[in-house]
Amino acid sequence: MINFNGTIVSQDANVLTQNRAFLYGDAVFETVKIVNAKILFLEDHYFRLMASMRVVRMEIPMNFTMEYFEEQILSLVANNNLSSSSRARITVYRNDGGYYLPQTNDVSYLIHATAIDQVLYSFEKETYEVDLYKDFYITKQLLSSIKTTNRILNTTASIYASENGLDNCLLLNDAKNVVEAIQGNLFMVVGNKLISPPVSEGCLNGVMRKQVLELAKKVEGLVVVEEVISPFDLQKADELFVTNVIKGIQPITKYRKKEFTIHYATILLQKLNEVVAAT
Known part of the structure; x- marks a missing residue:
């Protein structure tokens, strides 16, 4: 049992009690822009994500290729009718277990996406x-x-x-x-x-x-x-x-x-x- 906002609930009701991204900031992420069902600057994002995972000593899954990364993001935005113009964030976090010292270097990931109004870039504000x-x-x-x-x-x-x-x-x-x-x-x-x-x-x-x-x-x-x-x-x-x-x-x-x-x-x-x- 845990206390969540003053109410005693089952620990199973809150998945964050063991999530290392929540507890220790033990996660890396990339935010990408999708235009016409294509990820802008895909290769740069992919290699930066891989480099980030290596820096913090996460185990990179064998299937986590650039093509896999691309497929997972584009399938999500297509499912949400966001392929024309959107942003997506992929967060990779070390799996549950341990305190500062993790019990594993294996990872999970989460992708979420939201719409962007404009396809092309523009100056967002005239005065800044x-x-x-x-x-x-x-x-x-x-x-x-x-x-x-x-x-x-x-x-x-x-x-x-x-x-x-x-x-x-x-x-x-x-x-x-x-x-x-x-x-x-x-x-x-x-x-x-x-x-x-x-x-x-x-x-x-x-x-x-x-x-x-x-x-x-x-x-x-x-x-x-x-x-x-x-x-x-x-x-x-x-x-x-x-x-x-x-x-x-x-x-x-x-x-x-x-x-x-x-x-x-x-x-x-x-x-x-x-x-x-x-x-």
Whole structure:
């Protein structure tokens, strides 16, 4: 028997009492976008998921191939009539048993999907204000670069942003450098130079980050580098924007008293949509 919200019920009534993702954040996940019954950037998502499982020493099932991963997601969205445009999240968690030390490294997974209104990417908001979040810091380590279910820093930062009327916050690492936004990678433009923090700084090894870096190298006159960004650098920037697979590219228009243009963000959004349309 367990106490659930003040009521004594059978332990069997709540499957979370032994679930390691719930108890210890012992899980990794990927969120993908589906367009016209195809998963965008499937290979990148698949290999990042496999790498994440290896980092946390999960046993990868023999049948967990990229084709299997694709089939399971697409069959779900087809069953829910979401094949034209949707998002799906696959969460892989270590099976029940043990405390900090698990009794097994075998895994189970859960996939759920929801609709997305638009097929192509667009700027979600015309005005987008951010500030720094300084209550907690991202550590410069490999675990910070993968997607685990331990996202309490992102959760508290989201609450801070909401309480202060911000659209997003920029997160700092333990060296007090700017790493990323709450739900996406950060890019900064200074003159003709596009800068993104290196993964070694603790930022997520984002799938959309990779796409934007590759597309930006095809923009004539634009120099693309991975360099450390300090909070002082933000005031010198001409542009700032955030990227993730679901939203695409979102320009930041204001940071404190500084306002930014959206020139290169607009160019890159167009190139990104050309990739999606060709999928």
